[in-house]
Each structure stands twice: as structure tokens, then as C-alpha cells.
Amino acid sequence: MIRYQLLIEYDGTSFIGWQTQKKGKSIQKTIQNVLRNLLKEKIYLHGSGRTDKGVHAMEQSAHFDCRKKIVDINKLIKSLNYFLNKNKISILKIKQKKNSFHSRFSAKERVYLYLIRNNHSPSMLNHNREWNIRKNLDINLMKKGAKKLIGTHNFSTFRASNCNSKNPIKTINNIQILKSNKQIKIRIKSQSFLKSQVRSIVGSLKYLSEKKWNLKKFNQVFRSKNRKNCAPLAPPHGLYLEKIKY
Numbered sequence: 001m002i003r004y005q006l007l008i009e010y011d012g013t014s015f016i017g018w019q020t021q022k023k024g025k026s027i028q029k030t031i032q033n034v035l036r037n038l039l040k041e042k043i044y045l046h047g048s049g050r051t052d053k054g055v056h057a058m059e060q061s062a063h064f065d066c067r068k069k070i071v072d073i074n075k076l077i078k079s080l081n082y083f084l085n086k087n088k089i090s091i092l093k094i095k096q097k098k099n100s101f102h103s104r105f106s107a108k109e110r111v112y113l114y115l116i117r118n119n120h121s122p123s124m125l126n127h128n129r130e131w132n133i134r135k136n137l138d139i140n141l142m143k144k145g146a147k148k149l150i151g152t153h154n155f156s157t158f159r160a161s162n163c164n165s166k167n168p169i170k171t172i173n174n175i176q177i178l179k180s181n182k183q184i185k186i187r188i189k190s191q192s193f194l195k196s197q198v199r200s201i202v203g204s205l206k207y208l209s210e211k212k213w214n215l216k217k218f219n220q221v222f223r224s225k226n227r228k229n230c231a232p233l234a235p236p237h238g239l240y241l242e243k244i245k246y
Contacts, residue, residue, distance in 0.1 A: 001065040005095045005103060006031070006045075008060040011088035013128045013237065018051045018060070027051075027089060031062070034083045038076065041066050048103045048244045049110065052196070054236030056129070058113070059092065061244040063103040070094070101246075109173065109189055109245040112198045115238050116184040116206075130183070131202075131238035137209040139179050145208045145218045146175040146186075149201060156225035158200035165194050168225070187242070202234035 008031070016024035020032075032045040048061040070076055073094045080091045100106075115130040117123055122132035149172055156168040176187040186205070188198055208218045213231075221229045 001067060001099070002069055003063055003065050003097045003099050003101060004070065005097045005101065006062045006064070006091055007093040007095075008057060008062060009090045009092055010057050010060065011128075012051060012053070012055045012057070014088070015053065017053045017055070018047050018049075027060075028062075030087055030089060031080075031084065031091075032064075034080055035064060037083075038079050039066055039068075039070075041068075046103050048107050049192075049241075050195075051239075051241050052199075052236055054128075055239045055241065056237075057241040059243045060241050061103045061107070061246075063097065063101065065099075070096075103244070106246050107191065107244050109191055110193065111242040111245070112188050112193070113240045113242040114186040114188075114198065114202045114234065115240070116186070116202075117182055118179075118184055119182040128237045131235050133206065135210050137184065137206065138211065139177065139184065139209065141211070141215070142184075142186075142205045142209040143177050144215055145205050146177055148215075148219055148222060150175055153222075154225050155194055155197055157222055157227060157230050158197045158204070159194040159227060160196035160200075161227060163195035168194060170194060170197070196233060199234045199236065199239060200230050202238070204231040206234065207231040 010027055015027050018027045020026045020029040028045055028047055032043055035043040043064045045062050045064050077091050077094055117130045117132045118137050120134045152171040154168050155170050159168055170190055173189040178185045186202055207213045
């Protein structure tokens, strides 16, 4: 069997998420079905991780195995995009990899980007691409809160109740917060994340920057390890899987 890696961009608005489920249209199954039709094989696509309903990807990574070597990769990319682009999925690149490569388990770092538009008027051009918040946000407070999350911690407060991870302890390598004009970019890097961890963090940083919480309260909520104390989740449409590093 020959292993290939896909780099994928998609708009998650109309999907139930990355992972194939019994009901609804998933990104994984949509790509997998087109691959099977083009390669005339029973292909199974393995992603680097799941993105939830409505979450987008700038460069999701996945792999599959097939019996025959792909002679013309560029031709396959064009054929895939012919069928996938109408679903707002684009195959950016296909690479042949060693069989030891695994899109999920070989990953050394995952990078998520969250986009906030901080303005009284939402953007029609970026509808379903960013979270519009009308109330003025204090970026300095947001940065101070983010610093408390960097490092290895128990992130149970920011963990979905249906998260399947065995261990709530994760290491956040870095959180970068930048503001340009009306847009705030929150970039979070870690080897792996708990379910809804990024959206929970962003929602809580929003509470802090709106001054609904002070730094002491933010830290108490984080240290409580209690999901019930978390701020409401940031909506999925502002979240992007930006890159997987190997």
C-alpha cells in the first residue's frame, strides 16, 4: 500500500464537521467518496483531528492508502477539485509519504486561529467567517488572561462535557493576540486540544475583555476545573484550523 497526505482547505458552514457520522454531510466522507470514485478503490481517509460543525480549515491534513501509485498527482488534484469545489472544499496539495506517517499521531503541533470583528456593524462580506462583537474589547486584558493559560495545565474548565480525551492535561505552547483595525486575531498553538477547548478559551477571554470578569475571576474560573464556570462558547464560524506541523 502507498500512503498519501492531503492538505485541505474548507468552509465548514454547511457541514456537520470533519468526522463521518450516521446522519449529515461531513467533510471526511465527502472527500473520501470522491477519492473512491476517482481511484476505483475503497479508500479510507484519516484526518489530523476533528473540526466541529461550522468550523473552517485553512490547511487541514489527512492521509489515505491506495494499492496503485498515483502517476499524475496534479491531475488528481484538478479532478478532486472539480467535484469538491462546489462543496467549498479545496485540495491544496497531495504528497507521497512513508507508511510510518500518520496525519493525526505524527503531528507535533496544531495551530488554531480565531477571528473576531470588534465593531458595531457586522461585515456582510465575512458573514460566517468571523465573530462580530459590538462591545469594545480590552485587548490588554485579553493578553493578560491568555498568558495565564500558556504552559501545561488541567484544562477541564475549557473541556466539552462529551469530550472523549482520557486526560484533561494539555500544554499550550503559545497564544498570540493581534488587533488590526476592526479585527482581532487569536492564534493558539498546542500539540493537541480537548474538544471545544479553543472556543471555550475564546469565550472566556471575551468575558474578561468585556470586563464581565476581572483577572482574579478569570483565574479562579480556570483553576476551578469546572466546566459549569466557563463562559459561553465562542461560535464555530470564527474558528479556523490554520496548520498542522510535523
